[in-house]
Amino acid sequence: MSLIKCDLLVIGAGSGGLSVAAGASQMGADVVLLEGHKMGGDCLNFGCVPSKALLASAKAAHGQTQAAAFGVADQVPQVDYAAAKAHVHNTIQTIAPMDSQERFEGFGVRVIREFGSFISPTEVKAGDQVIRARRVVIATGSAPLVPPVPGLETVPYETNETLFDLRERPEHLLIIGGGPIGMEMAQAHVRLGSRVTVIEGEKALGRDDPEAAAVVIDALRREGVEIVEGAMAAEISGAAGAIEVKVKDGRRFRGSHLLMAVGRKANTDRLNLEAGGIAPGRNGIKVDASLRTSNRRVYAIGDVAGGMQFTHVAGYHAGIIIRSALFGLPSKAQELHIPRATYTDPELAQVGLTEAEARAQHGHRLELARFDFHHNDRALAELKVTGFIKVMVVKGRPVGATIVGHQAGELISLWSLALANRLKMSQVAAMVAPYPSIGEINKRVAGAYFSPRLFDSQFVKRAVRFVQRWIP
Numbered sequence: 001m002s003l004i005k006c007d008l009l010v011i012g013a014g015s016g017g018l019s020v021a022a023g024a025s026q027m028g029a030d031v032v033l034l035e036g037h038k039m040g041g042d043c044l045n046f047g048c049v050p051s052k053a054l055l056a057s058a059k060a061a062h063g064q065t066q067a068a069a070f071g072v073a074d075q076v077p078q079v080d081y082a083a084a085k086a087h088v089h090n091t092i093q094t095i096a097p098m099d100s101q102e103r104f105e106g107f108g109v110r111v112i113r114e115f116g117s118f119i120s121p122t123e124v125k126a127g128d129q130v131i132r133a134r135r136v137v138i139a140t141g142s143a144p145l146v147p148p149v150p151g152l153e154t155v156p157y158e159t160n161e162t163l164f165d166l167r168e169r170p171e172h173l174l175i176i177g178g179g180p181i182g183m184e185m186a187q188a189h190v191r192l193g194s195r196v197t198v199i200e201g202e203k204a205l206g207r208d209d210p211e212a213a214a215v216v217i218d219a220l221r222r223e224g225v226e227i228v229e230g231a232m233a234a235e236i237s238g239a240a241g242a243i244e245v246k247v248k249d250g251r252r253f254r255g256s257h258l259l260m261a262v263g264r265k266a267n268t269d270r271l272n273l274e275a276g277g278i279a280p281g282r283n284g285i286k287v288d289a290s291l292r293t294s295n296r297r298v299y300a301i302g303d304v305a306g307g308m309q310f311t312h313v314a315g316y317h318a319g320i321i322i323r324s325a326l327f328g329l330p331s332k333a334q335e336l337h338i339p340r341a342t343y344t345d346p347e348l349a350q351v352g353l354t355e356a357e358a359r360a361q362h363g364h365r366l367e368l369a370r371f372d373f374h375h376n377d378r379a380l381a382e383l384k385v386t387g388f389i390k391v392m393v394v395k396g397r398p399v400g401a402t403i404v405g406h407q408a409g410e411l412i413s414l415w416s417l418a419l420a421n422r423l424k425m426s427q428v429a430a431m432v433a434p435y436p437s438i439g440e441i442n443k444r445v446a447g448a449y450f451s452p453r454l455f456d457s458q459f460v461k462r463a464v465r466f467v468q469r470w471i472p
Helices: 015-026 041-045 048-064 081-099 101-106 180-191 210-222 311-327 355-365 377-381 408-420 425-429 440-455 458-470
Strands: 002-011 031-034 110-112 117-120 123-126 129-138 142-144 172-176 195-199 226-228 233-239 242-247 252-255 257-260 264-266 298-300 339-342 347-352 366-372 388-394 397-405
Touching (some): 048 081, 081 101, 180 195, 298 311, 347 408, 355 388, 355 397
Antiparallel strands (some): 366 388, 388 397
């Protein structure tokens, strides 16, 4: 058993771990990186990248059925499901070199392709090596949560870790879970020619603003996705090609394939946290505002830290760690300015407080600004008029934004900037957006906030009349 000493040990080569390792090494730290599975982690191999690539194939197929409104004959798309999956894997392979072992070794990182397990508060075992580091960053991410539904162990099923390897198009895909993953894959598969049934125990997209979620749900239903809410799975039976899901109220749903998309669980099983003096949390590892665990030399970032589970959160956490662990500077993670997006069509995005959260927190001080997509000229030209933006405002500053519609995932970034820097609505209104662009929606909603103050104000009208009469 050999001993390795270093400044920083990073466990997990997903988005957050890679960012910490690259940044720390290039700034002069001696870094060891452990990865027992695939470089790039879930996002590259099983999550963000493959899902968006499959959605792109589905969008291309759907576009052929919606061309007549633009003066081009509609076509029935000839979908090659295996070729669509080849596009998915080509996308992964194109991006993979950026996350490769060779690239990070080029930064000076020592990469060890083993899982890590604590053997003491200061040491981690990986294969036949023990690493003793001044600081440790746990960035092991999360995995699909598979609930113990009776009968599930007897039937074949997919998760996001296996779905993208499937080469034969499902005839009828049953999806248990109506969250972002379930809804994205439902739309992708119905556009690629599958029948799809989403079985959700509570409300589909239940974490999101109900008014905005309803726009997405209605759009998917119009495309043919069957969405069943209030249907908690009670029993699963059948075999490959003939699977049945029975829900608690007795209804039964039959399909050829089953996708489990009910959530995520933190990857902590291999870490031996107790030996490291690290306290677990409700959804992963317990951390403070600086992302430190109960062991002051150990940090946890990304999904395993038990908070928001997004790739961009892991990247944000990496910056917090660089500042704190490398430079000893105080740095705390915040969540208010962290956006989230569901990449259905239309897209759904949120940052900060939802309307319900803002009303509960701010009461009568809350003001709402709203602008609908059908008033945007670019959206009219492209027939992307479904959706709206609403911004929750308190004392002239936005505290949250909800967007549902074309490019919502792009539009939400401006509101993250506004919340991160405590900008006022007047500063957003001062922005100039190119015409015609979807981005004008952000400026127009700021204008909608000020319109009543300008056009309905008797004081403003009296001031204008005074100036016109008396000022030469």
